[in-house]
Amino acid sequence: MWQHFFRNPRKNYNPYMEKLKDHPEYIIYDKEIMNSYKGKWNEYFKNDNPIYLEIGSGNGNFAVRNSEKNRDINHMAVELRFKRLVISAEKAQKRDLKNVVFFRRRGEQITDFIGENEITGMYINFPDPWEGKEKNRILQPNLFSNIDKIMGKGGKLFFKTDHYGYYCDVLEFMAGVDGYEVVYNTDDLYNSPKLENNISTEFEDLFVIKRSMKINYIEIEKKN
Numbered sequence: 242m243w244q245h246f247f248r249n250p251r252k253n254y255n256p257y258m259e260k261l262k263d264h265p266e267y268i269i270y271d272k273e274i275m276n277s278y279k280g281k282w283n284e285y286f287k288n289d290n291p292i293y294l295e296i297g298s299g300n301g302n303f304a305v306r307n308s309e310k311n312r313d314i315n316h317m318a319v320e321l322r323f324k325r326l327v328i329s330a331e332k333a334q335k336r337d338l339k340n341v342v343f344f345r346r347r348g349e350q351i352t353d354f355i356g357e358n359e360i361t362g363m364y365i366n367f368p369d370p371w372e373g374k375e376k377n378r379i380l381q382p383n384l385f386s387n388i389d390k391i392m393g394k395g396g397k398l399f400f401k402t403d404h405y406g407y408y409c410d411v412l413e414f415m416a417g418v419d420g421y422e423v424v425y426n427t428d429d430l431y432n433s434p435k436l437e438n439n440i441s442t443e444f445e446d447l448f449v450i451k452r453s454m455k456i457n458y459i460e461i462e463k464k465n
């Protein structure tokens with residue numbers, strides 16, 4: 242698809258598709274290249290540091306802030322939208338970060354390009370709650386069969402949402418997900434001890450600063 246597009250660009254394509262090419266050190270959009278690193282992402286980063294995966298990274302504020310604050314981890318971020326990927330890469334480039342990479346990929350496809358036990362943790366920040374079409378949500382019980390393949394024992398999933406219903410649904414279905422346990426949850430992150438180490442996202446800043454909304458937060462640990 243990409244080779245076809247870059248050889249025969251058409252006017253009605255999203256202009257940010259072309260711009261993905263300007264950031265080869267921060268954006269991987271070619272599925273074959275992505276898949277070829279499956280099980281070898283530490284070679285890609287040229288270190289043995291733990292790898293964290295973010296699904297739906299938006300404009301990249303969280304990815305950039307997390308990788309800047311924690312230089313001893315590698316941050317891989319999956320996002321669908323071209324413009325958001327380009328904006329994210331620009332932010333990473335400005336800070337000359339070496340421990341972050343953005344993928345143009347669906348979060349549902351993580352096992353295609355991430356190997357067994359390859360990641361130590363995962364972030365899902367403010368995913369679409371899909372009100373009325375909840376089956377489309379990214380975080381739902383069936384995602385755990387994929388998470389199980391790529392996350393090592395003791396690994397954690399960190400989930401934030403402004404949507405109280407989504408928060409309650411996750412707490413409810415987690416009781417039936419074997420091998421995983423909710424180890425922390427709050428419906429008011431900004432009045433909890435977890436605030437101290439919290440790294441905000443662009444949606445979060447909007448919800449908290451402009452709308453004074455409460456943020457719901459869950460940590461889920463892989464037990465075996």
Ligand SMILES: C[S@@+](CC[C@H](N)C(=O)[O-])C[C@H]1O[C@@H](n2cnc3c(N)ncnc32)[C@H](O)[C@@H]1O
Pocket residue numbers: 296297298299300319320321322325346347348349366367368369379442443444445
């Ligand atoms: C509501 S935004 C939140 C962005 C960011 N996490 C934040 O908190 O500011 C959700 C993001 O997830 C992306 N997204 C939606 N479905 C996705 C999927 N299946 N795989 C990867 N990204 C997805 C969207 O393009 C969007 O940028």
